[in-house]
Amino acid sequence: MLAPYLHYRAPNTRHDSTWATPNIPRMLLCSLLAGLGIHACDHLEVLTFNIPKQYRDSNTTSAYSWRMMQGINPQHYQRDLAMLAQHGVPLLAMIGEHDEAFHAERLGNSLLPFHEKTQLEVMDNVDHLGIATSEMTGKCIDKWLTS
Numbered sequence: 001m002l003a004p005y006l007h008y009r010a011p012n013t014r015h016d017s018t019w020a021t022p023n024i025p026r027m028l029l030c031s032l033l034a035g036l037g038i039h040a041c042d043h044l045e046v047l048t049f050n051i052p053k054q055y056r057d058s059n060t061t062s063a064y065s066w067r068m069m070q071g072i073n074p075q076h077y078q079r080d081l082a083m084l085a086q087h088g089v090p091l092l093a094m095i096g097e098h099d100e101a102f103h104a105e106r107l108g109n110s111l112l113p114f115h116e117k118t119q120l121e122v123m124d125n126v127d128h129l130g131i132a133t134s135e136m137t138g139k140c141i142d143k144w145l146t147s
Contacts (some may be wrong), residue, residue, distance in 0.1 A: 001095040003102060003131045006033035006077040012038040012095075012106040019101040019128065021048050055129045081114035091118040092144045094137060096126030119144060 006012065027046045034042070045063040056062075064072075074080050084091060093111055095104045104122050111118045126134050 001091070002137070003095045003099055003128050004093060004101070004107075005073060006110055007074070010077065012102045012104075012107040014101060014103050021052055022046065027055050027066070034066075034070075034077075039067075042070075046069075052129070055133075077110075079115045081111060081118075085115040085117065091115050092121070092141065094121045094131055094140060095119055096121060096123045096128060096131045096134075098125065099111070099125045099131070101128045 008018070022051070023046050026044055028043075030041050030122060032106060043065050046066045047064040049062055049064075051062055053062055060069075076087055091111070093107060095102060095107050097104050107122070108118075108120050111120065121130060121140050123136055123140070125135060126136070131137055
């Protein structure tokens with residue numbers, strides 16, 4: 001997991017972040033319609049990202065649609081983590097110490113109560129997007145996979 005979004009009520013969620021801007025009315029509408037089995041609005045953007053210029057390129061996602069958000073965000077992260085732990089599935093979670101989207105120092109409080117054998121790595125001098133581009137990240141993942 002790289003700087004994972006778990007849930008808006010997870011302990012590591014930074015509520016003062018300007019990193020992402022949710023369109024709450026649109027999220028509520030899409031949720032209500034999806035609950036009724038109507039998916040005509042699933043393509044609508046519900047979350048936009050404030051991506052710094054140095055990270056923007058042709059692969060940058062500047063917004064999530066409702067469909068995208070539902071596809072990549074866990075619905076019940078606590079239950080899912082507990083299930084991974086129950087089945088002995090190892091977990092590596094990494095976050096930059098200067099993450100602008102999440103509280104790096106609180107990630108352990110979000111994960112360890114549900115998957116106590118999580119290996120948690122807080123990367124020095126790394127920000128939210130830097131976790132995906134840092135050479136240290138690759139080395140840490142390689143070490144985790146080979147040990």
